Amino acid sequence: MNIRDKAVEFVRSHPDSSAKQIADGAGIPRRVIQTLLAELLVCEVLQRHTVNNNPYSYRLVQEDEFTESNQKYRALREKALSREKAGMWRRAAHFWLLAMDAAKDEDTRGRAAARREHCISCGGTLRTHPEGSSVSSVSVPHLDLWRDF
Known part of the structure; x- marks a missing residue:
């Protein structure tokens, strides 16, 4: 069982836990827990909420939150997730x-919105053509190959 599974299992058995409680209870080093929790939040495995004035309590995302x-x-989320798996970050950001x-x-x-920001950061930046033009243009690496012939 890896540390991600340990954290998820701990939160499943102890909902509304803080990051410190998750780290101590699951045996995860504290220097790793914040990065791990951020990843689980982006992947929509965990959600963060407020309990007793503590804004950083964690629980599992329930599937019934995506109601009928x-x-x-739900349909757009599935399209975005499939584009992410294929590495199509800009298309995924559009669906998000x-x-x-x-x-x-x-x-x-x-x-x-958080997932969209993640896709945008993974997508990189647009490259403009080095010669420039009066018309705004972008260069797509796979399509630029035909110029070499």
């Missing part, structure tokens, strides 16, 4: 934006 009334969000618009509550919208 939010089918459009659409999912953000379809979300019914603020927490779901916030998770979609």
Whole structure:
């Protein structure tokens, strides 16, 4: 069992735990726990909420949060996740934006926005053509190969 599984199992058996409690209870070094929890938040395995004025309590994301009334969000979320798995970060970011618009509550919208930011950061930047032009243009590496012939 890796540290990710240990953290998830601890949170499953002890919902509303703090990062310190998760680290101590699951036997995970404290210098690793913040990075791990951030990853689990982005992957929508855990959610962060407030308990007794502690804004950093964690619990598992329940599948019933994606209710029947939010089918459009679920469909767009699945499209975004499939684009992420394929490495199509900009397309995934586009679907996360659409999912953000379809979300019914603020927490779901916030998770979609965080996931979109993650995709944008993984997608890199647009490259402009070195010669420039009066028309804004971008260079796509795979399509630029035909110029070599």
